[in-house]
Structure formats: structure tokens, C-alpha cells
Amino acid sequence: MTGLLPRIHSPADVRSLPESELPRLCEELREEIITVCGRVGGHLGASLGAVELVVALHRVFHSPQDSILFDVGHQAYAHKLLTGRRERMGTLRQAGGIAPFLDPRESPLDALAAGHSCTAVSAGLGMLEGKRLMGRTGHVVAVLGDGALTGGLSFEGLNNAGGSHLPLVVLLNDNQMSISANVGAIPALLRTREARAFFEGLGFTYLGPVDGHDLGALLKALREARNSSRPVVVHAMTQKGRGFPPAEADVQTRGHAMGPYEWRDGKLVRSRGGQRTFSEAFAAALDDAMAVDPRVVVVTPAMLEGSALVDLKARYPDRVHDVGIAEQHAVTFCAGLAAAGARPVCVIYSTFLQRAFDQVVHDVCLPGLPVLFAVDRAGLVGADGATHQGTYDLSSLRALPGLALMAPVVGEDLAPLLAAALAAPGPSAIRFPRGTLPGMPPELHAAGTSPVQGARWLLRAAAPRLTLVALGPLALAALEAARAEPGWSVLDPRWVSPLDEPALLEAAACGHVVVVEEGTTRGGLGSAVLELYAAQGCSPRVRLMGMPDAFIPHGDARAQRAELGLDAAGMRRAGRALLEMGR
Numbered sequence: 001m002t003g004l005l006p007r008i009h010s011p012a013d014v015r016s017l018p019e020s021e022l023p024r025l026c027e028e029l030r031e032e033i034i035t036v037c038g039r040v041g042g043h044l045g046a047s048l049g050a051v052e053l054v055v056a057l058h059r060v061f062h063s064p065q066d067s068i069l070f071d072v073g074h075q076a077y078a079h080k081l082l083t084g085r086r087e088r089m090g091t092l093r094q095a096g097g098i099a100p101f102l103d104p105r106e107s108p109l110d111a112l113a114a115g116h117s118c119t120a121v122s123a124g125l126g127m128l129e130g131k132r133l134m135g136r137t138g139h140v141v142a143v144l145g146d147g148a149l150t151g152g153l154s155f156e157g158l159n160n161a162g163g164s165h166l167p168l169v170v171l172l173n174d175n176q177m178s179i180s181a182n183v184g185a186i187p188a189l190l191r192t193r194e195a196r197a198f199f200e201g202l203g204f205t206y207l208g209p210v211d212g213h214d215l216g217a218l219l220k221a222l223r224e225a226r227n228s229s230r231p232v233v234v235h236a237m238t239q240k241g242r243g244f245p246p247a248e249a250d251v252q253t254r255g256h257a258m259g260p261y262e263w264r265d266g267k268l269v270r271s272r273g274g275q276r277t278f279s280e281a282f283a284a285a286l287d288d289a290m291a292v293d294p295r296v297v298v299v300t301p302a303m304l305e306g307s308a309l310v311d312l313k314a315r316y317p318d319r320v321h322d323v324g325i326a327e328q329h330a331v332t333f334c335a336g337l338a339a340a341g342a343r344p345v346c347v348i349y350s351t352f353l354q355r356a357f358d359q360v361v362h363d364v365c366l367p368g369l370p371v372l373f374a375v376d377r378a379g380l381v382g383a384d385g386a387t388h389q390g391t392y393d394l395s396s397l398r399a400l401p402g403l404a405l406m407a408p409v410v411g412e413d414l415a416p417l418l419a420a421a422l423a424a425p426g427p428s429a430i431r432f433p434r435g436t437l438p439g440m441p442p443e444l445h446a447a448g449t450s451p452v453q454g455a456r457w458l459l460r461a462a463a464p465r466l467t468l469v470a471l472g473p474l475a476l477a478a479l480e481a482a483r484a485e486p487g488w489s490v491l492d493p494r495w496v497s498p499l500d501e502p503a504l505l506e507a508a509a510c511g512h513v514v515v516v517e518e519g520t521t522r523g524g525l526g527s528a529v530l531e532l533y534a535a536q537g538c539s540p541r542v543r544l545m546g547m548p549d550a551f552i553p554h555g556d557a558r559a560q561r562a563e564l565g566l567d568a569a570g571m572r573r574a575g576r577a578l579l580e581m582g583r
């Protein structure tokens, strides 16, 4: 018997199937998602839980005339499979392949470009209003998870939508999970009868709760929602990871995001590498700091798992706070903690910190409060692509008066930098990348990891011709490059703000400086160095290397580094070209 999926190229094909075939279609979608994720990894749990929702949505709504907006987009693999991308799904999250989330540039059936959470209601309402303004018809459905209801932006949208009386359909995919178990009062309220009163109080018609795996019930509720002339919430209860026993059994995340896996002798084998990550090393340093200083508290906006804080939370349940997908709140909550005398550490991905920039400026830096931002996933992140690259933390944080900004080269740098940050009277940030810890090269052993004040020479040429000023782990590639080039020195600036000005002026004395950072070159470390040289009337030849003025898509981070010249070979090429210019 041939499958149904190969015959489905668009939502119209889903609509043309007899309703009795839909359960089989769901089964095939699950099999395909499990197979694809096994090969290439991905957001398995959420996508498995949303299979029936996706099928029912495409059955009831006619996209692209109707717009279906998936919050984040990590739950929408079934949507990708039903919208002409099945044959390319094996390229998911790889360079040039199918995108990790949804993007209208990949398919006109992706109504919303996303990757960050809590945007669907606002964008959906805007689309509905935009269609009205442009004289276009078509329904709009915002599909969001219970996790998205921990974020303020969703509520800004719900407030506006409920007051607008426009017929926005909100499909609430309630699986009781964010990445970890969901947190706070609102998810708890969703489990009670108050859910109806809550949404009705906000101006919505409430339909549910419906079993989100019961196609009949879903189709009925969605048809009713489609026919409504006012805002509607359809509350669907789903199971994250459904249909894949290892995900269903994973109490931590229900298989939220999994690396490639395979079955051997009936058992699932995951290749996790086993090496320690920067996040894990930072969490270990935090553990030590918390043991000796009871003022230290840790705050994460819904990234306990990714930031390796699960064990720390178990050890210090009252001093590690998961505040939900609420970056703005996380930062201002830290400001309050600091104002009360605590030493808060806000562990936050670089890309998600973007959402809380004003809170960093207004609530933390302006009053000069001692909040430490542990900026995880700084730089290239790989398969999550453009929405998740840690591109802007250096250039945005560097601009803030009084904020000390530091970067470790190796894991051994983390504890001394953390100690320095916790001892500082004002705000500070330590940025570190996604991925495993590098080894400690002999030059770093010699230079040492403390004291941490100022820059650190990792290699000093006897007759210097060029200095590589390289931030974070890129200093290791700089060392490799410089070892092969006579007359090249390597300076690890360690602090982007305040800059170690004497060391950077010394770096310029040889006449040629290459500044390397994993962040946008617009306004980052390189710009800071150029500003210093301009202010001091010092004019070496300078080349800036970093992330370009463009959004970098999904791909292998290591390969992308090489493409951008952020490896030893690229630094050698750049340095040589700079020296050539001087001839």
C-alpha cells in the first residue's frame, strides 16, 4: 500500500482526502518527522504534538488566502511536509536546506517569519487589520503554545485583539510544556475552569478545552471559530512528543529538540559527543559561587535546559528562577533583586537578550545596578540559523555606560571572570558561545587566567609586524595563525568594555592590527579599537573581521566560521593581505 504523503503537495490535497483518511495521514506525518529528526536532529517534540492541529488547520482554512501563523515555528514540521517541502526535509537545518523555522521566503504558505516566541498574536492581528485595509478577504489564525502565554508580548497582542473585536482565531496548543515544564500562574490557570472566564474576560469567545489529537473535535471547533465574527480562542490540549516513546518518556523536555539519533537493537542511541559545553562550565562556576555567596541568585527566561541550569535548579530551588519566556521581565526582575542587595545573574541567550534591551539600559545600567548578564550562545549558533545567531550583543552592550563586558577564551577563564563580575559594583556581562570547551593551549597556561583585569598577550613576536586582537575562543585560532607567521603577535582583549587602552595602543605599535570577533563588525570590538586609535591619533593599518552586515542563515557553525575567515587560515589570509597593502 503506497502512502498518502507522497500524494500531498499542498493543503488543497489535504482537503481533497476523505475525512476517514486523516488519521492515517497523521500517522505518516509522525513517521516522517521521527525519521527526519533521527537523521538530522531538530525540534521533534513540539512538531509531533502538533500533527493533528496542522492537519485540521489545513482542512478548515485555505492558506495562503487564509493566513496561519505559527508562533516560533518549531512545531510546524507537519506543515512543512504538507506544503511541498517533503522531498527536501532531509536537508532540514543544514546549509542551503529547509529552514529550521518558518519563513515566507521559503514558502508562501508560511505566513509568519519567526524563531522567537510570542509574536503570533500581534502579527496575526496586524495581518487581519492589514487585509481589511487593503480590501482583502481571508481569515487569520495565530497558533501559539502555552509557553507563549508566559510572555508579555502575547498579552499585548491579546489585549489589543480582544478590544478590537476583529475575528482573529487563536489556536492555543496547550501541552503543559515550554522547553521545560511550563511555569507560573497563567499556565496553571489554563488547567482550570477559570480558563474560559479568563479568555472571555479578555473579549474572546472561548472554545474548549478540546482534545488536540481528536481530529473530529478539532475540526468542529476550528469550523466554529472560522465562522465567528469576533475574536476566538480554541484551547486544544496536546501531548508534546506524542507517538515517539523516548520523547513521551523524556520528563525534562518531551523531546523538545533532539540531535540525530538511531535505533540499535530496539534502543535509541543519541550521539551527544560527551564533551563539556561552555554553558555547563558556566553553570559549574555559578554553583561554586552560590555555595560561598548566599546573595547570588540565577534567573533564566525559560532556558533552564539549554543553559545547563537543570541541576543547579535542583540544588538551589529557591535561588534559581525560571521566569518563563519573559526576557524583559527577567532583566527587570534582576534589577529588583539587585536593588534589594542580591547578586543576580541573568543567564540569557544573546539572541533573546535583544528583546530586553531597554530593560538592560533603563532598569539596570541607568541606576548602575550590579546585575550580571551571562550571555550564552554568543556568536554563530549553527542549525537554528538567522533568528538565533548571537550577533548583536557586543555592539549593543558595548554602547552602555558603566557596563563591563568580558569574554572567556577557554572554560578555565569562566570562574575568574565570574568572580570579577560578582565583585563589581555595577552591571557586567560575560559572553560565551554555543558549543564545547576548547583545550587550553600552552600559551594560555603561560599567560594565566587571573588576575582578570585588562588584556592578555598570548603571543608576543620579538620583531612584531602584526597583531591579531581576537576575542573569546577566536583567540585560539589566532594563536594557530600567528604561530605560523613570523612577527605576528596575539592579544586577547578579554574586556570589550572598558577596553584595555594601553595594551591596544601597544598592539598598534607594529603598524598592522587585525581585530577578530564573533559578532557584527558594525559597532563591535573592532569599532571600539578604531575609536580608540582615532581618539589617540594613532593610525596603524587595521582590518576588522567578524560577522558581516547580513543575516547569516542556518548551517554548520564551523563551516560558516571558515567561510567568514574566522579560522586560522582566514586570519592568516587577512593578515597577509593587510601586510601586502603596506608594501
Ligand SMILES: Cc1ncc(C[n+]2csc(CCOP(=O)(O)OP(=O)(O)O)c2C)c(N)n1
Pocket (backbone or CB within 6 Å): 046, 072, 074, 075, 115, 116, 117, 118, 144, 145, 146, 147, 148, 149, 173, 175, 177, 178, 179, 240, 301, 302, 303, 325, 327, 352, 355
Ligand atoms: C523570545 C524567545 N525566548 C525563548 C525562546 C526559546 N524557546 C523556543 S520554543 C520555547 C518553548 C515554547 O513553548 P510553547 O510556546 O508552549 O511551545 P511548545 O514547544 O510547547 O510547543 C522556548 C522557550 C524563543 N524561541 N524565543
Ligand SMILES: CC(=O)[C@@H](O)[C@H](O)COP(=O)(O)O
Pocket (backbone or CB within 6 Å): 043, 072, 074, 115, 179, 257, 306, 377, 381, 384, 434
Ligand atoms: C526553538 C528555540 O528557540 C529553541 O528550542 C532553540 O532552538 C534552542 O537552541 P539550543 O539548541 O542552542 O539550546
Ligand SMILES: [Mg+2]
Pocket (backbone or CB within 6 Å): 145, 146, 147, 173, 174, 175, 176, 177, 178
Ligand atoms: Mg507548550
